[in-house]
Amino acid sequence: xxxxxxxxxxxxxxxxxxxxxxxxxxxxxxxxxxxxxxxxxxxxxxxxxxxxxxxxxxxxxxxxxxxxxxxxxxxxxxxxxxxxxxxxxxxxxxxxxxxxxxxxxxxxxxxxxxxxxxxxxxxxxxxxxxxxxxxxxxxxxxxxxxxxxxxxxxxxxxxxxxxxxxxxxxxxxxxxxxxxxxxxxxxxxxxxxxxxxxxxxxxxxxxxxxxxxxxxxxxxxxxxxxxxxxxxxxxxxxxxxxxxxxxxxxxxxxxxxxxxxxxxxxxxxxx
Amino acid sequence: xxxxxxxxxxxxxxxxxxxxxxxxxxxxxxxxxxxxxxxxxxxxxxxxxxxxxxxxxxxxxxxxxxxxxxxxxxxxxxxxxxxxxxxxxxxxxxxxxxxxxxxxxxxxxxxxxxxxxxxxxxxxxxxxxxxxxxxxxxxxxxxxxxxxxxxxxxxxxxxxxxxxxxxxxxxxxxxxxxxxxxxxxxxxxxxxxxxxxxxxxxxxxxxxxxxxxxxxxxxxxxxxxxxxxxxxxxxxxxxxxxxxxxxxxxxxxxxxxxxxxxxxxxxxxxxxxxxxx
Numbered sequence: 001x002x003x004x005x006x007x008x009x010x011x012x013x014x015x016x017x018x019x020x021x022x023x024x025x026x027x028x029x030x031x032x033x034x035x036x037x038x039x040x041x042x043x044x045x046x047x048x049x050x051x052x053x054x055x056x057x058x059x060x061x062x063x064x065x066x067x068x069x070x071x072x073x074x075x076x077x078x079x080x081x082x083x084x085x086x087x088x089x090x091x092x093x094x095x096x097x098x099x100x101x102x103x104x105x106x107x108x109x110x111x112x113x114x115x116x117x118x119x120x121x122x123x124x125x126x127x128x129x130x131x132x133x134x135x136x137x138x139x140x141x142x143x144x145x146x147x148x149x150x151x152x153x154x155x156x157x158x159x160x161x162x163x164x165x166x167x168x169x170x171x172x173x174x175x176x177x178x179x180x181x182x183x184x185x186x187x188x189x190x191x192x193x194x195x196x197x198x199x200x201x202x203x204x205x206x207x208x209x210x211x212x213x214x215x216x217x218x219x220x221x222x223x224x225x226x227x228x229x230x231x232x233x234x235x236x237x238x239x240x241x242x243x244x245x246x247x248x249x250x251x252x253x254x255x256x257x258x259x260x261x262x263x264x265x266x267x268x269x270x271x
Numbered sequence: 272x273x274x275x276x277x278x279x280x281x282x283x284x285x286x287x288x289x290x291x292x293x294x295x296x297x298x299x300x301x302x303x304x305x306x307x308x309x310x311x312x313x314x315x316x317x318x319x320x321x322x323x324x325x326x327x328x329x330x331x332x333x334x335x336x337x338x339x340x341x342x343x344x345x346x347x348x349x350x351x352x353x354x355x356x357x358x359x360x361x362x363x364x365x366x367x368x369x370x371x372x373x374x375x376x377x378x379x380x381x382x383x384x385x386x387x388x389x390x391x392x393x394x395x396x397x398x399x400x401x402x403x404x405x406x407x408x409x410x411x412x413x414x415x416x417x418x419x420x421x422x423x424x425x426x427x428x429x430x431x432x433x434x435x436x437x438x439x440x441x442x443x444x445x446x447x448x449x450x451x452x453x454x455x456x457x458x459x460x461x462x463x464x465x466x467x468x469x470x471x472x473x474x475x476x477x478x479x480x481x482x483x484x485x486x487x488x489x490x491x492x493x494x495x496x497x498x499x500x501x502x503x504x505x506x507x508x509x510x511x512x513x514x515x516x517x518x519x520x521x522x523x524x525x526x527x528x529x530x531x532x533x534x535x536x537x538x539x540x541x542x543x544x545x546x547x548x
Contacts, residue, residue: 083450086448086449089444096441096445097446100463105445109449112451113449158445
């Protein structure tokens, strides 16, 4: 029997704040298949970030088990697990150290996991930058010299630098403006196909979900209320909360959609 | 760095500070060449010219054994600066390391280190240094030890607070998720972001160390004669006020000018580096 790529079994997380117990995640179980992009959606406070943080090992779960490729992940991660599971954060402004060059930030992953010959690592950071559509010469620049979209590309390159298999994307496009958003999503889709990556994509933006996700997990108040393929969720949301969530998306009329498609073609031609 | 310097030069007050600091430092370094009577820095007696009001070649007058006051003030600057630099070189790394450890590791480490720091901070600095100097022999080395002992906790406090704020930044999380060691995160990720504040505080403190060292020697607990020292010069001259005013006024002014200069530069640095972030 083959093991699921990543599995959560009855995972709960309780926080103790000011003498009160808050159950942020309550008995959640689901599997993530290799090569898919699972979107986790829900309002703020629904527990979606807590789930991601437990998968990343930022803090341990209170109850339950998280297993990666058939072996349970320990609360304190060793380098093997760190290497396999990486993160792209929401805010590319703060996720890159302002006092270190882009190259130094990328090289850290190579140094920590001893990837490649020491002498070839600087060159490797250049290749990583090219892989995310940035010039290799950017490695000597400081983050302040880059735009938001460029910084987020660097953050993606960093998550790939240690040859990770699972990438947790924590609202990676919500701090970017719409056009940049579309290009970053396109890059993420390409990288997933090319490298055979698996994504867990945390977002509250359902239009983003439509563009990238293969399946969608809907969270409400710490519980997993629905988990279906993306088309099924949009075509026939089962849970009332999912219906409300989809109902809250601004509707695009047929005319607007056509206009949008025409404009997008133009933008693509220019890009 | 270049830009920082350019901004400093544009503001008249910080320019004044830079000029004062440059003059103080350069005169201390080249004291052997610019002072009229370099031998007067030591145990020299010239009763023919004792207690003279300012007149050429004694531009600031002479002391009670006939030594040129200007010469002694310049040499006292040298001692003060050496003391200030040594104190900061000793106190800053200790304070910074403890602050980083406490701020980043948290938990029991934080509790123990910060309470220890609080103990040192709770004793009035002069009292702490005085009691140390009372136990130890009053020499330049012991003076440095005493001032260092009261100085490091301020850097711990500063770096602790900075670290607690920086710890929440995404780049720290990113390095942790990659699997970087705690040492790497503290010293290669967080510390570089604290450097501007540390440098600013060091510049301000160089003036204050000179001041506190002078206070100690004013009380007779610092550098001992015949080594020239601004604090003991003020103390010795105070007995002869107002007749021999130059004995007190010039060393006092010398302290004032040096502290003022370092403060101006420190303040300017704080503004420039603060605006950069």
